[in-house]
Amino acid sequence: MSQVPLATDHRPDQIPEPRKSLRGHPWLTLFSVAIGVMMVALDATIVAVANPAIQKDLGASLADVQWITNGYLLALAVALITAGKLGDRFGHRQTFLIGITGFALTSGLIGLSSSVAMVIVLRVFQGLFGALLQPAALGLLRATFPAEKLNTAIGIWGAVIGASTAAGPIIGGLLVEHVNWQSVFFINVPVGAIALALGLVILKDLRAEKAPKSFDVPGIALLSAAMFCLIWGLIKAPAWHWSSFGTWAFVGGSVLLFAVFALWESRSREPLIPLGLFRSVPLSAGTVLMVLMAFAFMGGLFFVTFYLQNVHGMSPVSSGVHLLPLTAMMIVASPVAGALITRFGPRIPLVGGMLFTAVAMIGMSRLTADSGTAATSLWFALLGLGLAPVMVGATEVIVGNAPLELSGVAGGLQQAAMQVGGSLGTAVLGAVMAARVDNQLPSRWAAAGLPKLPPAQAAQASDAVAVGVAPVPPHAPVQLATTITRVGHETFVSGMGLSFTVAAVVAAVAAVVAFFTKRGANADAAGGSVHI
Numbered sequence: 001m002s003q004v005p006l007a008t009d010h011r012p013d014q015i016p017e018p019r020k021s022l023r024g025h026p027w028l029t030l031f032s033v034a035i036g037v038m039m040v041a042l043d044a045t046i047v048a049v050a051n052p053a054i055q056k057d058l059g060a061s062l063a064d065v066q067w068i069t070n071g072y073l074l075a076l077a078v079a080l081i082t083a084g085k086l087g088d089r090f091g092h093r094q095t096f097l098i099g100i101t102g103f104a105l106t107s108g109l110i111g112l113s114s115s116v117a118m119v120i121v122l123r124v125f126q127g128l129f130g131a132l133l134q135p136a137a138l139g140l141l142r143a144t145f146p147a148e149k150l151n152t153a154i155g156i157w158g159a160v161i162g163a164s165t166a167a168g169p170i171i172g173g174l175l176v177e178h179v180n181w182q183s184v185f186f187i188n189v190p191v192g193a194i195a196l197a198l199g200l201v202i203l204k205d206l207r208a209e210k211a212p213k214s215f216d217v218p219g220i221a222l223l224s225a226a227m228f229c230l231i232w233g234l235i236k237a238p239a240w241h242w243s244s245f246g247t248w249a250f251v252g253g254s255v256l257l258f259a260v261f262a263l264w265e266s267r268s269r270e271p272l273i274p275l276g277l278f279r280s281v282p283l284s285a286g287t288v289l290m291v292l293m294a295f296a297f298m299g300g301l302f303f304v305t306f307y308l309q310n311v312h313g314m315s316p317v318s319s320g321v322h323l324l325p326l327t328a329m330m331i332v333a334s335p336v337a338g339a340l341i342t343r344f345g346p347r348i349p350l351v352g353g354m355l356f357t358a359v360a361m362i363g364m365s366r367l368t369a370d371s372g373t374a375a376t377s378l379w380f381a382l383l384g385l386g387l388a389p390v391m392v393g394a395t396e397v398i399v400g401n402a403p404l405e406l407s408g409v410a411g412g413l414q415q416a417a418m419q420v421g422g423s424l425g426t427a428v429l430g431a432v433m434a435a436r437v438d439n440q441l442p443s444r445w446a447a448a449g450l451p452k453l454p455p456a457q458a459a460q461a462s463d464a465v466a467v468g469v470a471p472v473p474p475h476a477p478v479q480l481a482t483t484i485t486r487v488g489h490e491t492f493v494s495g496m497g498l499s500f501t502v503a504a505v506v507a508a509v510a511a512v513v514a515f516f517t518k519r520g521a522n523a524d525a526a527g528g529s530v531h532i
Helices: 026-058 062-090 092-112 116-144 147-178 182-186 188-202 217-240 245-267 275-279 281-311 316-322 324-344 347-365 373-400 404-447 455-465 478-516
Strands: none
Touching (some): 026 062, 062 092, 116 373, 147 324, 182 188, 275 281, 275 404, 281 347, 281 373, 281 404, 347 373
16 A cells, blocks of 8 residues: 655755754753653543542532543543644644643642632643643654654653553542642642743754645544544443443544544645545554554553452552552663664564553453452563553654654644543443443342342442442441452452453454554654754
8 A cells, every 4th residue: 555755755864963952952852841741641640539539628529520530531632633733833842832831830720729610621721731742742752853763762751651640649649648639730830840941941943844834624623523522422431321322422423523524634735634644554553553552451451440449448549559560661661662663663562562461461351359469460560561662662653654744643643542542442341341240240149148139229239349349238237248248349350350351352453453563654764854
């Protein structure tokens, strides 16, 4: 299959050499953008720990608390590709600095909020500013680093994201427990100020000669609407159920809007996403791979927190500590993966990484309610080892196979693929868990000699067990409570095992997709043709 015309005709002497001054220095650029991206990645998980305290302090309902998270995720997912296009048009330095400033400002205002409505509104703005940051960071790395060091840089960038995401529950738990929930947001203010100061001094505005000069406004509107319908449908699917009209109305609406978007893009003079970009088989494979990886990883990890906290009775901080083998392995393995991909190309590390991920998922599917720390740590570490090369390699494949003038769009595409994959994995595996619990709980309940529950109570019991909570009634005798707890936890673990098995199959499919990846077509001209 033919590829779109890429920047492969640039001469090697056009590749920017590492700069000796502070401004535009590749490694200092990496350090600067890593601090900003760390703030966004940390925020993706740190807020979940603060939600109960916010609910209590502001008198929020369950729906309000869900919107604190969903509003942020929706804004982030919807705006990523458009934000990348803004960076391609106006410069990634500018969009990065605006993103940093806005993210830190909204964080501080959330900490000062006295109503849950204000928190939700500001979280939406926080998601929009966060969307500016991530594609801009990749665009800056793509334009700054020479080809032979780009993968190593992306490896370090991936390690920062992995470490920050996993550290969220630990840091959030400590802050909520020892300070207050507002401190979870206030911490972004000094971090953002440091990132802004470094960015003003270090980041250099490098733009491609063929940078876009106009905006595809109808394309932006269509893509934003399509992404909103898809992500919203996936977020609400567990509550609405997959058989409901609402779920399929949003999912079906997103498919229709994506089709209209594709038709419009094929006729637009300067499209938001040139469809010819996807004629590159490696880029398309990298995008699909990112979706499948996020499906298996985020969908599977969704149940791990319930398993540790509700089955094993750990606090959020303690459960975060138990995930450290996963975090540590990603931190160590990501830069190593970048070096291996630079030397051997992405195909072998990506295939191997997804196979390791599949094996880890199979191992986690065999966990029981009584599994100890040694067993969980082994599989968490193997999962980190498998994910590291995929995070690095798939990112390089997507960004490296796009022309320099579309590096922001490619960065947005990479992040959007992760958001879609994570939302899809959480929704689908959540449905798998619910179906297994609904199927097994009644028979296990009866086999344990427990009294039959009325339909309404049985439904409530299934909902509780689906997140690892034993539906023990108040003031239940010790023996009855013990039996209900055993049945509930065993049923949950059975559902978790099936969910991890599905995730393992998805990871194996991703390993096949990885065979179609190759080194970025622009990797030999990583700097492309730029002007300052």
